[in-house]
Amino acid sequence: MQNALKNIFPAFSNELIATIEENGTLHDFEAGTILMRTGQYIKNTVLITRGKIKIYREGEDGGEFLMYYLQPGQACAISMICTSKSEKSQIMAKVVEDVSVMMIPLQMMDKWMMEHRSWYEFVIETYRSRFEEVLEVVDNIAFRSMDERLEFYLKRHSDACGCQEVKLSHQEIATELNTSREVVSRLLKKMEQRGLVKLNRNQIELLKLN
Protein backbone atom coordinates (compact mmCIF):
# COMPACT_ATOMS: atom_id res chain seq x y z
CA MET A 1 0.00 0.00 0.00
CA GLN A 2 2.67 2.46 1.00
CA ASN A 3 4.40 1.71 -2.27
CA ALA A 4 1.17 2.19 -4.14
CA LEU A 5 0.74 5.73 -2.82
CA LYS A 6 4.37 6.52 -3.50
CA ASN A 7 3.93 5.39 -7.09
CA ILE A 8 0.91 7.57 -7.64
CA PHE A 9 2.35 10.60 -5.85
CA PRO A 10 6.09 10.25 -6.52
CA ALA A 11 6.86 13.78 -5.37
CA PHE A 12 5.71 13.12 -1.81
CA SER A 13 8.42 12.50 0.77
CA ASN A 14 8.41 9.21 2.63
CA GLU A 15 7.46 10.90 5.88
CA LEU A 16 4.54 12.57 4.16
CA ILE A 17 3.37 9.27 2.69
CA ALA A 18 3.50 7.74 6.15
CA THR A 19 1.54 10.63 7.62
CA ILE A 20 -1.09 10.34 4.92
CA GLU A 21 -1.43 6.62 5.57
CA GLU A 22 -1.90 7.39 9.20
CA ASN A 23 -4.44 10.20 8.96
CA GLY A 24 -6.25 9.61 5.70
CA THR A 25 -8.96 7.09 4.97
CA LEU A 26 -9.35 5.26 1.70
CA HIS A 27 -12.78 5.11 0.07
CA ASP A 28 -14.14 3.58 -3.11
CA PHE A 29 -16.98 5.05 -5.13
CA GLU A 30 -18.80 3.71 -8.15
CA ALA A 31 -19.25 5.53 -11.42
CA GLY A 32 -22.22 7.83 -11.20
CA THR A 33 -21.75 8.78 -7.55
CA ILE A 34 -21.92 12.48 -6.86
CA LEU A 35 -19.11 13.27 -4.47
CA MET A 36 -19.82 16.93 -4.03
CA ARG A 37 -22.66 19.29 -4.76
CA THR A 38 -22.83 23.03 -5.15
CA GLY A 39 -23.46 24.61 -1.79
CA GLN A 40 -22.32 21.61 0.23
CA TYR A 41 -19.77 22.07 3.00
CA ILE A 42 -16.41 20.46 2.48
CA LYS A 43 -14.81 18.49 5.28
CA ASN A 44 -12.01 16.69 3.49
CA THR A 45 -9.30 17.17 0.99
CA VAL A 46 -9.45 14.49 -1.66
CA LEU A 47 -6.53 12.72 -3.35
CA ILE A 48 -7.40 10.47 -6.29
CA THR A 49 -5.57 7.14 -6.48
CA ARG A 50 -7.70 5.37 -9.10
CA GLY A 51 -10.46 6.21 -11.59
CA LYS A 52 -11.77 9.50 -12.91
CA ILE A 53 -13.86 12.33 -11.48
CA LYS A 54 -15.61 15.03 -13.43
CA ILE A 55 -15.65 18.54 -12.01
CA TYR A 56 -18.42 20.67 -13.43
CA ARG A 57 -20.55 23.67 -12.81
CA GLU A 58 -24.32 23.44 -12.66
CA GLY A 59 -26.60 26.19 -13.98
CA GLU A 60 -29.83 27.20 -12.31
CA ASP A 61 -31.86 25.52 -15.03
CA GLY A 62 -30.00 22.26 -14.44
CA GLY A 63 -27.57 22.68 -17.34
CA GLU A 64 -24.04 21.40 -16.81
CA PHE A 65 -20.72 22.74 -17.84
CA LEU A 66 -17.55 20.68 -17.69
CA MET A 67 -14.57 22.31 -16.01
CA TYR A 68 -12.04 19.48 -15.95
CA TYR A 69 -11.36 15.89 -15.01
CA LEU A 70 -9.41 14.65 -12.00
CA GLN A 71 -7.27 11.54 -12.38
CA PRO A 72 -4.89 9.47 -10.24
CA GLY A 73 -2.09 11.55 -8.80
CA GLN A 74 -4.25 14.64 -8.68
CA ALA A 75 -6.23 16.35 -5.97
CA CYS A 76 -9.33 18.45 -5.89
CA ALA A 77 -8.20 22.06 -5.76
CA ILE A 78 -11.60 23.20 -4.61
CA SER A 79 -11.47 20.90 -1.61
CA MET A 80 -8.07 22.33 -0.70
CA ILE A 81 -9.10 25.91 -1.05
CA CYS A 82 -12.32 25.53 0.83
CA THR A 83 -11.13 23.33 3.65
CA SER A 84 -9.06 26.02 5.23
CA LYS A 85 -12.22 27.71 6.35
CA SER A 86 -14.69 24.93 5.81
CA GLU A 87 -16.26 26.88 2.99
CA LYS A 88 -19.02 25.77 0.71
CA SER A 89 -18.26 24.03 -2.53
CA GLN A 90 -18.92 26.03 -5.67
CA ILE A 91 -18.93 23.03 -7.98
CA MET A 92 -20.23 19.54 -8.60
CA ALA A 93 -17.98 16.46 -8.59
CA LYS A 94 -19.21 13.25 -10.15
CA VAL A 95 -17.43 9.92 -10.50
CA VAL A 96 -17.20 8.90 -14.16
CA GLU A 97 -15.00 5.83 -13.69
CA ASP A 98 -14.97 3.87 -10.41
CA VAL A 99 -12.55 5.65 -8.11
CA SER A 100 -10.49 5.18 -4.99
CA VAL A 101 -9.81 8.35 -3.08
CA MET A 102 -7.80 9.21 -0.01
CA MET A 103 -9.78 11.55 2.20
CA ILE A 104 -7.80 13.82 4.44
CA PRO A 105 -9.46 15.74 7.26
CA LEU A 106 -9.25 19.46 6.76
CA GLN A 107 -7.25 20.11 9.92
CA MET A 108 -4.31 18.24 8.40
CA MET A 109 -4.19 20.61 5.47
CA ASP A 110 -2.75 23.64 7.32
CA LYS A 111 -0.56 21.50 9.54
CA TRP A 112 1.14 19.69 6.67
CA MET A 113 1.65 22.90 4.75
CA MET A 114 4.06 23.93 7.49
CA GLU A 115 5.61 20.55 8.16
CA HIS A 116 6.01 18.95 4.74
CA ARG A 117 7.71 20.77 1.95
CA SER A 118 6.53 18.25 -0.66
CA TRP A 119 2.92 18.73 0.47
CA TYR A 120 3.26 22.48 0.23
CA GLU A 121 4.62 22.23 -3.28
CA PHE A 122 1.95 19.80 -4.31
CA VAL A 123 -0.81 22.10 -3.07
CA ILE A 124 0.60 25.15 -4.82
CA GLU A 125 1.05 23.21 -8.03
CA THR A 126 -2.51 21.91 -7.78
CA TYR A 127 -3.82 25.45 -7.42
CA ARG A 128 -1.76 26.63 -10.31
CA SER A 129 -2.65 23.90 -12.77
CA ARG A 130 -6.37 24.03 -12.00
CA PHE A 131 -6.49 27.78 -12.24
CA GLU A 132 -4.79 27.53 -15.59
CA GLU A 133 -7.22 24.89 -16.75
CA VAL A 134 -10.18 27.02 -15.79
CA LEU A 135 -8.67 29.98 -17.62
CA GLU A 136 -8.44 27.81 -20.70
CA VAL A 137 -12.10 26.94 -20.30
CA VAL A 138 -12.93 30.63 -20.16
CA ASP A 139 -10.94 31.18 -23.32
CA ASN A 140 -12.89 28.51 -25.08
CA ILE A 141 -16.33 29.79 -24.26
CA ALA A 142 -15.41 33.44 -24.56
CA PHE A 143 -13.53 33.37 -27.84
CA ARG A 144 -14.39 30.21 -29.71
CA SER A 145 -17.42 28.94 -31.56
CA MET A 146 -19.03 25.62 -30.91
CA ASP A 147 -17.18 23.70 -33.63
CA GLU A 148 -13.80 24.72 -32.23
CA ARG A 149 -14.92 23.93 -28.72
CA LEU A 150 -16.07 20.50 -29.83
CA GLU A 151 -12.70 19.78 -31.44
CA PHE A 152 -10.94 20.92 -28.31
CA TYR A 153 -13.19 18.74 -26.20
CA LEU A 154 -12.45 15.65 -28.27
CA LYS A 155 -8.72 16.30 -28.19
CA ARG A 156 -8.76 16.69 -24.46
CA HIS A 157 -10.56 13.37 -24.12
CA SER A 158 -8.16 11.49 -26.31
CA ASP A 159 -5.21 13.06 -24.49
CA ALA A 160 -6.68 11.98 -21.18
CA CYS A 161 -7.25 8.37 -22.15
CA GLY A 162 -4.22 8.13 -24.39
CA CYS A 163 -6.25 6.57 -27.17
CA GLN A 164 -7.95 7.74 -30.34
CA GLU A 165 -11.47 6.74 -29.48
CA VAL A 166 -13.98 8.72 -27.51
CA LYS A 167 -16.72 6.46 -26.21
CA LEU A 168 -19.54 8.87 -25.58
CA SER A 169 -22.95 9.50 -27.08
CA HIS A 170 -23.71 12.78 -28.75
CA GLN A 171 -26.07 13.54 -25.90
CA GLU A 172 -23.35 13.17 -23.28
CA ILE A 173 -21.04 15.46 -25.19
CA ALA A 174 -23.82 18.00 -25.64
CA THR A 175 -24.48 18.01 -21.91
CA GLU A 176 -20.87 18.68 -21.01
CA LEU A 177 -20.66 21.53 -23.49
CA ASN A 178 -24.05 22.83 -22.41
CA THR A 179 -25.54 22.71 -25.89
CA SER A 180 -28.07 20.42 -27.59
CA ARG A 181 -27.56 17.00 -29.11
CA GLU A 182 -28.66 18.13 -32.55
CA VAL A 183 -25.92 20.72 -32.65
CA VAL A 184 -23.30 18.16 -31.68
CA SER A 185 -24.59 15.65 -34.25
CA ARG A 186 -24.48 18.22 -37.00
CA LEU A 187 -21.01 19.48 -36.16
CA LEU A 188 -19.63 15.96 -35.84
CA LYS A 189 -21.09 15.12 -39.23
CA LYS A 190 -19.29 18.09 -40.72
CA MET A 191 -16.05 16.99 -39.07
CA GLU A 192 -16.54 13.53 -40.54
CA GLN A 193 -16.99 15.06 -43.98
CA ARG A 194 -13.75 16.95 -43.48
CA GLY A 195 -12.10 13.63 -42.66
CA LEU A 196 -11.26 14.57 -39.07
CA VAL A 197 -13.23 11.82 -37.37
CA LYS A 198 -15.09 8.61 -38.06
CA LEU A 199 -18.47 8.23 -36.40
CA ASN A 200 -19.87 5.03 -34.95
CA ARG A 201 -22.61 4.37 -32.47
CA ASN A 202 -21.44 5.53 -29.03
CA GLN A 203 -17.93 5.99 -30.32
CA ILE A 204 -15.94 8.60 -32.21
CA GLU A 205 -12.59 7.76 -33.78
CA LEU A 206 -10.23 10.69 -34.05
CA LEU A 207 -8.33 10.62 -37.31
CA LYS A 208 -6.53 13.82 -38.20
CA LEU A 209 -7.01 15.58 -34.89
CA ASN A 210 -4.11 16.09 -32.43
Added chain:
Amino acid sequence: MQNALKNIFPAFSNELIATIEENGTLHDFEAGTILMRTGQYIKNTVLITRGKIKIYREGEDGGEFLMYYLQPGQACAISMICTSKSEKSQIMAKVVEDVSVMMIPLQMMDKWMMEHRSWYEFVIETYRSRFEEVLEVVDNIAFRSMDERLEFYLKRHSDACGCQEVKLSHQEIATELNTSREVVSRLLKKMEQRGLVKLNRNQIELLKLN
Protein backbone atom coordinates in the same frame (compact mmCIF):
# COMPACT_ATOMS: atom_id res chain seq x y z
CA MET B 1 3.83 54.47 5.97
CA GLN B 2 3.74 51.46 8.27
CA ASN B 3 0.34 52.58 9.38
CA ALA B 4 -0.80 52.97 5.82
CA LEU B 5 -0.01 49.36 4.97
CA LYS B 6 -1.58 48.16 8.17
CA ASN B 7 -4.76 50.02 7.31
CA ILE B 8 -4.99 48.50 3.87
CA PHE B 9 -4.08 45.00 5.00
CA PRO B 10 -5.47 44.87 8.53
CA ALA B 11 -5.08 41.11 8.81
CA PHE B 12 -1.30 41.24 8.49
CA SER B 13 0.69 40.89 11.68
CA ASN B 14 3.00 43.72 12.69
CA GLU B 15 6.07 41.60 12.05
CA LEU B 16 4.79 40.79 8.59
CA ILE B 17 4.14 44.45 7.84
CA ALA B 18 7.68 45.25 8.90
CA THR B 19 9.07 42.46 6.71
CA ILE B 20 7.09 43.69 3.74
CA GLU B 21 8.38 47.23 4.28
CA GLU B 22 11.87 45.86 4.36
CA ASN B 23 11.75 43.59 1.32
CA GLY B 24 9.10 45.08 -0.92
CA THR B 25 9.38 48.08 -3.17
CA LEU B 26 6.61 50.55 -3.80
CA HIS B 27 5.84 51.57 -7.36
CA ASP B 28 3.31 53.87 -8.98
CA PHE B 29 1.76 53.30 -12.39
CA GLU B 30 -0.54 55.47 -14.44
CA ALA B 31 -3.87 54.42 -15.85
CA GLY B 32 -3.37 52.61 -19.11
CA THR B 33 -0.12 50.91 -18.15
CA ILE B 34 0.00 47.22 -18.91
CA LEU B 35 1.55 45.55 -15.90
CA MET B 36 1.56 42.04 -17.21
CA ARG B 37 1.12 40.35 -20.57
CA THR B 38 0.19 36.84 -21.53
CA GLY B 39 3.31 34.73 -21.80
CA GLN B 40 5.45 37.05 -19.74
CA TYR B 41 7.48 35.67 -16.86
CA ILE B 42 6.51 36.81 -13.42
CA LYS B 43 9.13 37.89 -10.98
CA ASN B 44 7.11 39.53 -8.27
CA THR B 45 4.02 39.14 -6.21
CA VAL B 46 1.94 42.28 -6.33
CA LEU B 47 -0.06 43.87 -3.50
CA ILE B 48 -2.33 46.75 -4.44
CA THR B 49 -2.39 49.73 -2.07
CA ARG B 50 -4.14 52.28 -4.27
CA GLY B 51 -6.07 52.39 -7.55
CA LYS B 52 -7.59 49.69 -9.70
CA ILE B 53 -6.20 47.00 -11.99
CA LYS B 54 -8.14 45.04 -14.57
CA ILE B 55 -7.29 41.37 -15.04
CA TYR B 56 -8.39 40.01 -18.38
CA ARG B 57 -7.78 37.32 -20.90
CA GLU B 58 -6.77 38.14 -24.45
CA GLY B 59 -7.96 36.11 -27.44
CA GLU B 60 -5.80 35.32 -30.46
CA ASP B 61 -7.72 37.80 -32.57
CA GLY B 62 -7.04 40.54 -30.04
CA GLY B 63 -10.42 40.32 -28.34
CA GLU B 64 -10.47 40.84 -24.60
CA PHE B 65 -12.45 39.26 -21.85
CA LEU B 66 -12.68 40.72 -18.36
CA MET B 67 -11.99 38.33 -15.50
CA TYR B 68 -12.03 40.66 -12.49
CA TYR B 69 -10.70 43.85 -10.95
CA LEU B 70 -8.05 44.16 -8.27
CA GLN B 71 -8.39 46.89 -5.67
CA PRO B 72 -6.53 48.09 -2.57
CA GLY B 73 -6.08 45.35 -0.02
CA GLN B 74 -5.97 42.67 -2.67
CA ALA B 75 -3.20 40.80 -4.40
CA CYS B 76 -2.76 39.26 -7.80
CA ALA B 77 -3.47 35.55 -7.38
CA ILE B 78 -1.81 34.77 -10.67
CA SER B 79 1.41 36.38 -9.53
CA MET B 80 1.33 34.29 -6.36
CA ILE B 81 0.65 31.04 -8.14
CA CYS B 82 3.22 31.56 -10.81
CA THR B 83 6.03 32.97 -8.73
CA SER B 84 6.66 29.72 -6.94
CA LYS B 85 8.19 28.35 -10.10
CA SER B 86 8.66 31.53 -12.04
CA GLU B 87 5.97 30.44 -14.46
CA LYS B 88 4.54 32.42 -17.32
CA SER B 89 1.53 34.62 -16.86
CA GLN B 90 -1.68 33.42 -18.47
CA ILE B 91 -3.42 36.76 -18.29
CA MET B 92 -3.17 40.46 -18.98
CA ALA B 93 -3.16 43.08 -16.23
CA LYS B 94 -3.89 46.70 -17.06
CA VAL B 95 -4.09 49.70 -14.77
CA VAL B 96 -7.50 51.37 -15.04
CA GLU B 97 -7.05 53.90 -12.23
CA ASP B 98 -3.58 55.14 -11.22
CA VAL B 99 -2.18 52.60 -8.79
CA SER B 100 0.44 52.10 -6.14
CA VAL B 101 1.62 48.56 -5.74
CA MET B 102 4.00 46.82 -3.39
CA MET B 103 6.21 44.42 -5.35
CA ILE B 104 7.55 41.47 -3.45
CA PRO B 105 10.31 39.33 -4.92
CA LEU B 106 9.20 35.79 -5.50
CA GLN B 107 11.70 34.23 -3.13
CA MET B 108 9.88 35.88 -0.22
CA MET B 109 6.68 34.13 -1.11
CA ASP B 110 7.67 30.63 0.02
CA LYS B 111 9.65 31.90 2.96
CA TRP B 112 6.82 33.96 4.41
CA MET B 113 4.36 31.14 3.92
CA MET B 114 6.28 29.23 6.55
CA GLU B 115 7.13 32.11 8.82
CA HIS B 116 4.01 34.26 8.88
CA ARG B 117 0.66 32.77 9.62
CA SER B 118 -1.17 35.90 8.49
CA TRP B 119 0.63 35.79 5.14
CA TYR B 120 -0.28 32.14 4.68
CA GLU B 121 -3.94 32.85 5.37
CA PHE B 122 -3.94 35.85 3.10
CA VAL B 123 -2.51 33.81 0.23
CA ILE B 124 -4.99 30.96 0.66
CA GLU B 125 -7.87 33.41 0.88
CA THR B 126 -6.63 35.17 -2.25
CA TYR B 127 -6.58 31.89 -4.14
CA ARG B 128 -10.02 30.99 -2.91
CA SER B 129 -11.72 34.25 -3.70
CA ARG B 130 -10.18 34.55 -7.17
CA PHE B 131 -10.99 31.00 -8.06
CA GLU B 132 -14.55 31.63 -7.01
CA GLU B 133 -14.70 34.79 -9.03
CA VAL B 134 -13.46 33.01 -12.13
CA LEU B 135 -16.04 30.27 -11.61
CA GLU B 136 -18.69 32.95 -11.53
CA VAL B 137 -17.36 34.28 -14.81
CA VAL B 138 -17.65 30.81 -16.31
CA ASP B 139 -21.22 30.61 -15.09
CA ASN B 140 -22.03 33.85 -16.75
CA ILE B 141 -20.73 33.00 -20.17
CA ALA B 142 -21.80 29.37 -20.04
CA PHE B 143 -25.35 29.79 -18.83
CA ARG B 144 -26.45 33.35 -19.41
CA SER B 145 -27.34 35.40 -22.42
CA MET B 146 -25.83 38.75 -23.24
CA ASP B 147 -28.57 40.83 -21.62
CA GLU B 148 -28.14 39.07 -18.29
CA ARG B 149 -24.38 39.32 -18.53
CA LEU B 150 -24.66 43.04 -19.19
CA GLU B 151 -26.85 43.53 -16.12
CA PHE B 152 -24.41 41.55 -14.04
CA TYR B 153 -21.54 43.61 -15.39
CA LEU B 154 -23.21 46.88 -14.49
CA LYS B 155 -24.08 45.69 -11.01
CA ARG B 156 -20.53 44.60 -10.41
CA HIS B 157 -19.30 48.02 -11.44
CA SER B 158 -21.66 49.88 -9.20
CA ASP B 159 -20.82 47.57 -6.29
CA ALA B 160 -17.13 48.19 -6.86
CA CYS B 161 -17.38 51.98 -6.92
CA GLY B 162 -20.18 52.15 -4.38
CA CYS B 163 -22.15 54.50 -6.60
CA GLN B 164 -25.02 54.24 -9.05
CA GLU B 165 -23.22 55.60 -12.08
CA VAL B 166 -21.07 53.68 -14.50
CA LYS B 167 -18.84 56.04 -16.42
CA LEU B 168 -17.98 54.02 -19.49
CA SER B 169 -18.76 54.25 -23.18
CA HIS B 170 -20.72 51.50 -24.88
CA GLN B 171 -17.55 50.56 -26.73
CA GLU B 172 -15.60 50.01 -23.54
CA ILE B 173 -18.31 47.80 -22.13
CA ALA B 174 -18.52 45.85 -25.38
CA THR B 175 -14.78 45.24 -25.31
CA GLU B 176 -14.83 43.84 -21.78
CA LEU B 177 -17.71 41.52 -22.61
CA ASN B 178 -16.12 40.59 -25.93
CA THR B 179 -19.10 41.64 -28.01
CA SER B 180 -19.81 44.57 -30.31
CA ARG B 181 -20.84 48.08 -29.47
CA GLU B 182 -24.09 47.80 -31.43
CA VAL B 183 -25.20 44.88 -29.28
CA VAL B 184 -24.46 46.78 -26.08
CA SER B 185 -26.28 49.87 -27.37
CA ARG B 186 -29.33 47.81 -28.28
CA LEU B 187 -29.48 45.98 -24.98
CA LEU B 188 -28.92 49.14 -22.95
CA LYS B 189 -31.74 50.82 -24.85
CA LYS B 190 -34.05 47.96 -23.96
CA MET B 191 -33.00 48.22 -20.33
CA GLU B 192 -33.76 51.92 -20.44
CA GLN B 193 -37.22 51.17 -21.85
CA ARG B 194 -37.76 48.74 -18.98
CA GLY B 195 -36.81 51.55 -16.61
CA LEU B 196 -33.71 49.83 -15.26
CA VAL B 197 -31.21 52.46 -16.30
CA LYS B 198 -30.93 55.99 -17.59
CA LEU B 199 -28.52 56.58 -20.45
CA ASN B 200 -26.31 59.61 -20.87
CA ARG B 201 -23.18 60.23 -22.84
CA ASN B 202 -20.34 58.23 -21.30
CA GLN B 203 -22.45 57.46 -18.30
CA ILE B 204 -25.13 55.01 -17.26
CA GLU B 205 -27.26 55.61 -14.18
CA LEU B 206 -28.50 52.46 -12.55
CA LEU B 207 -32.07 52.87 -11.34
CA LYS B 208 -33.82 49.68 -10.38
CA LEU B 209 -30.81 47.40 -10.52
CA ASN B 210 -29.22 46.02 -7.31
Added chain:
DNA sequence: GAACTACAGTAACATTTATCACAGAAGGAA
Protein backbone atom coordinates in the same frame (compact mmCIF):
# COMPACT_ATOMS: atom_id res chain seq x y z
C1' DG C 1 -19.46 79.47 -36.26
C1' DA C 2 -17.09 75.61 -38.97
C1' DA C 3 -14.76 71.47 -38.88
C1' DC C 4 -13.60 67.51 -36.52
C1' DT C 5 -14.02 63.61 -33.46
C1' DA C 6 -15.95 60.36 -30.31
C1' DC C 7 -20.15 58.53 -29.02
C1' DA C 8 -24.80 56.77 -29.63
C1' DG C 9 -29.00 55.00 -32.19
C1' DT C 10 -30.95 52.03 -35.52
C1' DA C 11 -32.21 49.42 -39.75
C1' DA C 12 -31.04 45.55 -42.66
C1' DC C 13 -28.90 41.52 -43.11
C1' DA C 14 -25.74 37.33 -42.11
C1' DT C 15 -24.43 33.83 -39.10
C1' DT C 16 -24.60 30.88 -35.30
C1' DT C 17 -26.99 28.32 -32.17
C1' DA C 18 -31.33 26.50 -30.19
C1' DT C 19 -35.65 24.16 -30.70
C1' DC C 20 -39.16 21.28 -32.76
C1' DA C 21 -40.47 17.50 -35.39
C1' DC C 22 -39.80 13.36 -37.27
C1' DA C 23 -37.52 9.21 -39.40
C1' DG C 24 -34.43 5.59 -39.51
C1' DA C 25 -30.72 2.48 -37.57
C1' DA C 26 -28.56 -0.38 -33.92
C1' DG C 27 -28.96 -3.21 -30.25
C1' DG C 28 -31.28 -5.56 -26.41
C1' DA C 29 -35.17 -8.18 -24.49
C1' DA C 30 -39.24 -11.02 -24.73
Added chain:
DNA sequence: TTCCTTCTGTGATAAATGTTACTGTAGTTC
Protein backbone atom coordinates in the same frame (compact mmCIF):
# COMPACT_ATOMS: atom_id res chain seq x y z
C1' DT D 1 -39.01 -12.58 -35.05
C1' DT D 2 -41.23 -8.62 -32.84
C1' DC D 3 -41.21 -5.04 -29.69
C1' DC D 4 -38.77 -1.36 -27.35
C1' DT D 5 -35.38 1.75 -26.27
C1' DT D 6 -31.50 4.47 -27.32
C1' DC D 7 -28.86 6.74 -30.49
C1' DT D 8 -28.23 9.27 -34.73
C1' DG D 9 -29.38 12.17 -38.88
C1' DT D 10 -31.68 15.99 -40.87
C1' DG D 11 -35.05 19.51 -42.33
C1' DA D 12 -37.63 23.61 -40.93
C1' DT D 13 -37.87 27.36 -38.16
C1' DA D 14 -36.93 30.62 -34.38
C1' DA D 15 -34.01 33.40 -31.55
C1' DA D 16 -29.79 35.55 -30.29
C1' DT D 17 -25.85 37.72 -31.66
C1' DG D 18 -22.57 39.69 -35.02
C1' DT D 19 -21.78 42.76 -39.04
C1' DT D 20 -22.38 46.54 -42.22
C1' DA D 21 -23.81 50.88 -43.16
C1' DC D 22 -25.52 55.05 -42.28
C1' DT D 23 -27.41 59.07 -39.31
C1' DG D 24 -27.41 62.18 -35.72
C1' DT D 25 -25.61 64.42 -31.55
C1' DA D 26 -22.50 66.30 -28.06
C1' DG D 27 -18.34 68.16 -27.15
C1' DT D 28 -13.71 70.04 -28.75
C1' DT D 29 -10.68 72.66 -31.47
C1' DC D 30 -9.62 76.00 -34.66
